[in-house]
Amino acid sequence: MTELGPDAWPPAPIRTERLVLREPEARDRAAFIELLGSPEVHTYLGGPRPRDELEREMPGSPERWPGNFVVDLDGAMIGQILLRRATEHRHPVAAGKVDLGYLFLPRAWGYGYAAEACAAALDWFDGVLPGESVVLTTQTANVRSMRLAAKLGFTEVERFRAWDAEQWLGLRPPVTPTD
Numbered sequence: 745m746t747e748l749g750p751d752a753w754p755p756a757p758i759r760t761e762r763l764v765l766r767e768p769e770a771r772d773r774a775a776f777i778e779l780l781g782s783p784e785v786h787t788y789l790g791g792p793r794p795r796d797e798l799e800r801e802m803p804g805s806p807e808r809w810p811g812n813f814v815v816d817l818d819g820a821m822i823g824q825i826l827l828r829r830a831t832e833h834r835h836p837v838a839a840g841k842v843d844l845g846y847l848f849l850p851r852a853w854g855y856g857y858a859a860e861a862c863a864a865a866l867d868w869f870d871g872v873l874p875g876e877s878v879v880l881t882t883q884t885a886n887v888r889s890m891r892l893a894a895k896l897g898f899t900e901v902e903r904f905r906a907w908d909a910e911q912w913l914g915l916r917p918p919v920t921p922t923d
Contacts, residue, residue, distance in 0.1 A: 754808070760860050762857070765813040772806050773803075779849055813825040815861045823852055825844075825865045826843075828843055830843045837901050841879045846858055859895055874919060877917060880896075880916070883912070884910045884911070897917075
């Protein structure tokens with residue numbers, strides 16, 4: 745997100761009741777490899793990357809860029825939140841809007857961490873870039889992701905076919921600043 749200047753990124757760690765959202769650090773490398781190499785995590789994302797390839801290609805310190813948050817529970821990475829501008833998105837409705845993505849390690853599933861972390865990231869985003877819509881795309885087969893999208897305030901724009909599966913595109917309307 746090029747709109748985030750030095751005053752907005754990196755933010756101070758964002759704390760929720762149970763989690764901390766922060767920039768990636770060198771200590772997160774192993775968790776990133778586990779996350780990107782997990783067959784469970786990538787069931788609806790085209791499959792995992794080979795672990796040996798990840799080991800070779802991942803830098804010693806994971807890449808830092810605006811909108812890339814590590815989700816930390818008790819000092820350990822359990823997931824990642826991504827807020828990134830969709831430039832050449834797979835769907836015209838999403839082009840130019842900010843896209844919310846998230847990945848969590850399977851051991852962190854079922855505890856509400858994704859909802860808590862995504863809500864915190866969206867609240868931060870609304871404070872930094874008020875008036876911006878956010879989109880989210882997921883496979884319709886990913887029932888958990890569809891439930892989370894609804895809980896976060898995304899409403900269906902449409903369904904379309906891509907990557908040999910039906911996709912769901914949701915939009916979260918912009919939050920307008922209150923006086």
